[in-house]
Amino acid sequence: MIRGVVRFIDERSGGAPFLRKALRYVFPDHWSFLLGEVALYSFVMLVLTGIYLTLFFKPSLASVHYHGEYLPLRGREMSEAYQSTVHISLNVKAGLLIRQTHHWAADVFVAAIIVHLLRIFFTGAFRKPRDLTYYIGLLMLVLALLEGYLGYSLVDDLLSGMGLAIGYSVLMSIPFVGANLAQLVWNGPFPGGNDFESRMYVVHVFVLPIVIATLIALHLTLVASRHHTQFLSRRANERKVVGMPTFPGYAPRSLGLAFAVAAVLFLMGGLIQINPIWQWGPYHIADATNGAQPDWYLGWLIGALRLVPNFDVTIGNYTLVPNAFWGGAGFPLFVFLVLFLWPSLERRVTGDYAFHNLLDRPRDAPWRTALGVALFTWIFLVFVAGAADRMFVLFGLSYEAQVWAFRVLVWVLPVVALFVTKRICEELLRGEVVEVRRKLVEAEPVV
Amino acid sequence: MKRWLIALGVLVVGRFRRRPLLDEPERLVPSAAPDRRAENIVLLLFGAATLCGVAVPVIYAWDAIPNQTQFLGLAFGLAFAFLSAACIVIAKRLIVTEDIEEEYGLTHPEDEEALEQLVDESGDRFTRKRLLILAGAGAGTALGAALVTPAASLGPVFDTSTLYKTPWRRGVRLVDEAGHAFRADDIEEETFYTAYPEHAEREQMGAPIVVVRLKPAELRLPSARSGWAPEGILAYSKICTHAGCAIALYRKPTFAPVEPRPALVCPCHYSTFDVANGGEVLFGPAGRPLPQLPLLVDPAGQLRAAGNFSGAVGPSWWGVRRHGPRS
Numbered sequence: 087m088i089r090g091v092v093r094f095i096d097e098r099s100g101g102a103p104f105l106r107k108a109l110r111y112v113f114p115d116h117w118s119f120l121l122g123e124v125a126l127y128s129f130v131m132l133v134l135t136g137i138y139l140t141l142f143f144k145p146s147l148a149s150v151h152y153h154g155e156y157l158p159l160r161g162r163e164m165s166e167a168y169q170s171t172v173h174i175s176l177n178v179k180a181g182l183l184i185r186q187t188h189h190w191a192a193d194v195f196v197a198a199i200i201v202h203l204l205r206i207f208f209t210g211a212f213r214k215p216r217d218l219t220y221y222i223g224l225l226m227l228v229l230a231l232l233e234g235y236l237g238y239s240l241v242d243d244l245l246s247g248m249g250l251a252i253g254y255s256v257l258m259s260i261p262f263v264g265a266n267l268a269q270l271v272w273n274g275p276f277p278g279g280n281d282f283e284s285r286m287y288v289v290h291v292f293v294l295p296i297v298i299a300t301l302i303a304l305h306l307t308l309v310a311s312r313h314h315t316q317f318l319s320r321r322a323n324e325r326k327v328v329g330m331p332t333f334p335g336y337a338p339r340s341l342g343l344a345f346a347v348a349a350v351l352f353l354m355g356g357l358i359q360i361n362p363i364w365q366w367g368p369y370h371i372a373d374a375t376n377g378a379q380p381d382w383y384l385g386w387l388i389g390a391l392r393l394v395p396n397f398d399v400t401i402g403n404y405t406l407v408p409n410a411f412w413g414g415a416g417f418p419l420f421v422f423l424v425l426f427l428w429p430s431l432e433r434r435v436t437g438d439y440a441f442h443n444l445l446d447r448p449r450d451a452p453w454r455t456a457l458g459v460a461l462f463t464w465i466f467l468v469f470v471a472g473a474a475d476r477m478f479v480l481f482g483l484s485y486e487a488q489v490w491a492f493r494v495l496v497w498v499l500p501v502v503a504l505f506v507t508k509r510i511c512e513e514l515l516r517g518e519v520v521e522v523r524r525k526l527v528e529a530e531p532v533v
Numbered sequence: 534m535k536r537w538l539i540a541l542g543v544l545v546v547g548r549f550r551r552r553p554l555l556d557e558p559e560r561l562v563p564s565a566a567p568d569r570r571a572e573n574i575v576l577l578l579f580g581a582a583t584l585c586g587v588a589v590p591v592i593y594a595w596d597a598i599p600n601q602t603q604f605l606g607l608a609f610g611l612a613f614a615f616l617s618a619a620c621i622v623i624a625k626r627l628i629v630t631e632d633i634e635e636e637y638g639l640t641h642p643e644d645e646e647a648l649e650q651l652v653d654e655s656g657d658r659f660t661r662k663r664l665l666i667l668a669g670a671g672a673g674t675a676l677g678a679a680l681v682t683p684a685a686s687l688g689p690v691f692d693t694s695t696l697y698k699t700p701w702r703r704g705v706r707l708v709d710e711a712g713h714a715f716r717a718d719d720i721e722e723e724t725f726y727t728a729y730p731e732h733a734e735r736e737q738m739g740a741p742i743v744v745v746r747l748k749p750a751e752l753r754l755p756s757a758r759s760g761w762a763p764e765g766i767l768a769y770s771k772i773c774t775h776a777g778c779a780i781a782l783y784r785k786p787t788f789a790p791v792e793p794r795p796a797l798v799c800p801c802h803y804s805t806f807d808v809a810n811g812g813e814v815l816f817g818p819a820g821r822p823l824p825q826l827p828l829l830v831d832p833a834g835q836l837r838a839a840g841n842f843s844g845a846v847g848p849s850w851w852g853v854r855r856h857g858p859r860s
Contacts, residue, residue, distance in 0.1 A: 112635045179593060182602045183609070248801060251777035255848030265693040265850035273688035275695050276738055276777060276847070285687075313637050327635050334562060334628040342620030349613035356606010372727050372741035372771050374779035376800040391776060391818060392802040398820030398849055408849035409820035410776050443637050475803065485803065486792075486816055 113336040114316035114329035118205045120343055125198035126302065127347040128191050133295060135188035142178055144170040145240065145287035147280045156364055164368035167242040167283055172364050187355025192234045194351060196383040199227050207428075207458050210446040211315045214439065217429040219308040224425055226301050229294055231383055236290040238361065238381060242283070245361070245378055247369025251276060252391070256414030261407050277371060315445045324443050377475060386465055389472030390417040393493055421465060452511035460504040467496045563629050571626035578619035585612035696853075697845050699739025701826060702860035706731040707744065707768070707836040717830045720746045720766050725783040725797070727771060730838070738847035739858065741771035742826055743780060743797060744836070745808055751795075753810045754825075758843070761827040766836065768826040769812050770846045773799035775819035777848040780806070797823065811843070821849050824858070 096102035113119075146166040152159045154169075156176055174181040203223065206212050212220035235253065239246045254276045257268040272278030313327045322328040330336050354360075366375070380388055390413030399407035432454065433439055448455040471492035478485045588608040592598050624630070659665055689695070707715040707728040715728055726744040729735050749765040761767075771780050778801035785795050796815055797806045804817035812823030824842035831837050842858045 110633065110635075112633055179601065180605055183605045186602070187606070248778050251848075252801060255776035258848050258850040260851075262851050265696060265852075266690050268850075269693060269695075270685070270688040270690040275698075277736055279688070311638065313635065321632075321634070325637055327637055328632055330630055331633050335624070335630050338620045338624040338628065342617045342624060345613045345617035345620060349610045349617055351610075352606050352613060353610030354606075356603050356610060371736050371738060372729075372779050374781040374800050376782055378800065388802070394818045396804070396814045396817060396819055400854065403854045405849060405851060405853045405855075408851075408853065409818050410848060413818065414776070489803075489816075 109333040110331045111310065112313065112327050112329045112331060114314050114322065114327060116317060118209075119314065121198055121202035121205055123340060123343055124347055125195055125202055126306075127344045128195035128198055128351070129298065129302065130344075131191040131348060131351050132188060132195060133299075135184045135191060136291060136295070138184045139174065139188060140291055142170060142174045142181065143167070143240070145284045147242065147283045159364060159367065162368060165242045165283070167240060168363070168368045171241045171243070175362075175364060183352075183356050185355075186358075186360050187351050189238075189360045190354040190358070191351050192237060193360075193381060193383070194347075194354075196227075196230050196234060199223070199230055200383075203227065203425075204462070207425075208448045208455055209315070209317075210442065210451055210454065212429050213442040214429075214433070215312050215441055216308070216315070219305055219312070220429060221426065222301050222305045222308070224422065226298055226305070228422060229298050229301070233290060233294045233298065234381060234383060236286050236294070240283070240286055240290060241361075241363055242369055243363040244366040244369050244373055244375055245363075245380075247277070247371070248374055248378060249380060249384075251371075252388075252410075252414070254278075255410045256391075259408040259411035260415055261411065264408075264411075313443070315443055317445050317447070322444070324441070327443070377479065379473070379476070385472040386469040387414055387418060387472075389468040389470065389474075389492075390414070392474070393468065393471050393489060393496065395493070417468070421461075424461065449511040449514040452508045452515075455511050456504045456508035459507040460500040463503040464496060464500040467492065467499060471496065563631055565629045568626050571622055575619050575622050575627065578615045578622065582612050582615035582619065585609075585615060588612075693850070694859075696847070696850065697856065697859050699841060699846055699858045699860065700730040700733035700737070701739065701742075701838045701841050701858075703838060703840050705733075705838045707742070707828075707838070715744065715836045716834045717764055717766060717836055718834060720744055720836070722746045722748070723785040728768070728836075738772045738777065739770070739842075741779065742768045743771045743783075744768045745783065745795070745797075747795060747809055751809050755811055758811060758825065758827070761825060761839065763828055763830045766828055766830075767808060768828050768836075768838075769797060769806070769808070770824040770826065770842055772847045773801065773804055773819060774821040774823060774844075774847070774849055775799065775804045775817070776801055778802075780823070821853070 092102060092105075095105070144166045148166045149163055150166055150169050152162050152164055152169055152172070154160075154172065154177065156172065159172065171185075174185055176182070206220060206223070235249065239250050239253070254268055254272060257271065258264045260267065269275070272282055314329070316322045316327055316329070319328065367373070379385070391410060392413070394409055394412045396409065398405050398409050446454075471489070474483075474485055474488040474492065477483050477488060585608050589605060589612070592601060592604045592608055598604060656662065708731045709715060709726070709728060712731075714731070715726065720726060722745075724745075728742050728744050729740050733740060735741065745767055747762075747765045747767065749762075752762055752765060752767075754761060769780075772778070773780055776799075778799050780797045780799045782798035782800055783795070784792060784798055784805070786792050794815065795808045797808055797812075798804070799817070799819070802818050804819035805815040806819070806823040807813045807815050812825050814820070814822060821844065824844040824846050826842050827839035829837050829839040841860055845853050845856075845858050
């Protein structure tokens with residue numbers, strides 16, 4: 087039976103040698119190597135649940151009056167997009183489950199990518215020969231953020247509209263070309279032409295998923311062709327990768343992880359409410375609500391937008407840089423610029439142009455680890471500042487006092503983190519040297 | 534003859550002896566002892582996954598079951614969870630976990646050289662390589678620009694003049710959401726009203742305004758705007774100059790001792806605008822005051838615009854302060 091299948095494939099593709107090699111491809115084992123896979127399986131879930139949602143969703147801003155069974159919205163004027171999403175949520179059987187699973191999968195997808203990125207960064211896995219793989223990964227993170235933003239902007243509920251207004255304003259704020267770009271993308275001043283919705287839709291369900299899927303394929307091909315990195319062990323070294331083969335060792339483990347991701351996402355989708363859009367109501371330009379928060383992965387941008395003090399860069403009566411640019415565009419551009427340039431900067435500074443198949447432990451590269459911790463502390467503090475209004479509600483801390491505190495802390499704490507981390511790394515290394523010496527002394531025969 | 538027979542016999546016996554050895558090739562995967570307990574666990578887990586899987590159509594079809602979303606999610610989730618557990622037990626207990634080694638890939642200097650040579654030799658016949666490359670690059674760039682040209686149809690990319698347009702001009706009546714005109718007497722202190730221009734498209738940034746009333750003595754408008762707030766009634770654009778959200782909070786003041794001035798607050802990034810002082814920014818990120826709309830009370834006691842806003846409406850852009858709004 088198996089022989090028959092294998093022969094069938096080999097006769098028609100000549101693929102037996104390749105398959106044989108693929109089944110014995112070596113996977114080094116460490117829990118942190120699974121983070122990328124979590125992202126991969128979340129993406130699969132996103133595609134599957136997303137396809138289901140397209141079968142019901144209407145990407146249209148045509149105005150309709152709601153006549154469904156949800157009383158608070160009865161008679162309200164809304165877009166077909168919003169109405170169809172309310173319909174999916176309240177009337178399509180299993181619709182809410184799939185919609186919420188889709189939304190949770192997006193949140194988990196971005197989270198997995200970011201934790202994966204942290205692992206890659208702090209173990210130096212981005213070094214040659216895997217820098218290209220790293221750049222593709224970063225690009226996918228950018229696209230994933232955009233894809234998520236488009237996803238919840240499509241619905242045209244109140245929060246969608248507020249998010250789009252902010253996106254439009256940030257685009258407008260880009261020096262020199264911003265207003266032109268915004269008019270181009272929105273097809274006129276906000277809220278834009280009716281076709282804006284269908285354009286977002288085609289980008290969300292077609293263009294970006296295909297681009298991301300292609301990049302995933304490229305990413306994985308590169309990983310496979312240069313093999314996985316590994317930590318130093320008795321048998322593993324720079325020239326030899328040690329681990330279990332795809333089959334039979336790794337396949338059931340990875341399949342188990344895939345099912346576990348599906349399980350968690352379905353459980354969240356079924357049991358934990360997310361974005362109950364029927365409660366928000368439809369978006370109109372004159373409406374907004376207090377206490378609105380975006381999906382978690384845009385929290386750093388809302389934090390940055392809120393922290394910047396009130397100034398526009400002007401010369402006399404001429405506006406050069408409107409305020410929203412700094413938090414909404416300048417901040418993320420800077421962060422991604424640093425991340426994209428990091429491998430080449432590190433090569434240049436350390437003069438280390440060699441191949442690296444073995445991973446560093448964070449302590450092995452104190453400067454990289456310290457600078458990385460400083461960078462991510464900075465981003466994280468800005469992210470936390472985005473929740474200052476929630477902290478006011480929860481703990482009664484004055485909002486304005488918090489903002490002033492964060493305006494100082496986001497610059498001070500990363501510097502503190504830098505030096506503390508560097509010191510910890512160095513102490514850990516020193517401790518190891520002491521330990522080795524102690525063992526050597528103990529092993530010496532007492533004369 | 535006898536020798537031949539013996540030889541044949543030895544050959545036959547030898548063949549028989551050797552055969553089983555020949556039939557059992559070297560194992561690719563190391564062998565290990567069976568584990569019936571683990572098999573039982575996997576069977577159990579598959580059974581549980583089957584039950585949960587069957588539960589999905591049952592829940593779906595049985596309308597009497599409340600909370601479909603929750604139960605469906607539970608059924609799907611548990612089915613996958615059991616499958617996942619089964620896979621992990623199989624991986625840990627029922628298959629052999631082996632450690633194998635492989636060489637990391639190296640570079641291929643010979644092929645690299647050959648590739649370079651291939652390209653070099655293929656270009657032997659060109660005498661003016663640089664010029665040709667430059668000309669080719671020029672053509673490529675031009676074609677690239679040509680290819681993105683149709684994208685300009687997506688929107689009015691070069692027309693930013695519409696950003697200054699608002700539907701307000703002198704005499705336009707203020708109406709509420711239902712289209713009823715606002716009378717000056719309707720406007721009370723310590724609350725805010727959203728108003729729209731009569732007979733105009735409402736879904737544009739220049740349309741919605743916030744109307745509030747202060748005691749005339751509290752007003753601290755710049756002298757150029759004296760008369761913009763009849764009876765202490767003030768109107769401002771409802772769209773924040775920072776990021777385009779609707780200004781939906783009115784601090785009237787809610788926290789008198791710490792935040793004494795009445796202010797309009799945007800709930801997106803908490804830009805705070807001074808109502809008494811022409812919409813100047815008190816706090817938060819907005820870089821431009823909130824545009825104020827001059828008002829007048831007509832002989833019938835209704836509120837009308839006395840002109841257009843004090844500045845361009847909506848989020849700021851390059852050159853936003855160049856001139857005021859247009860009707």
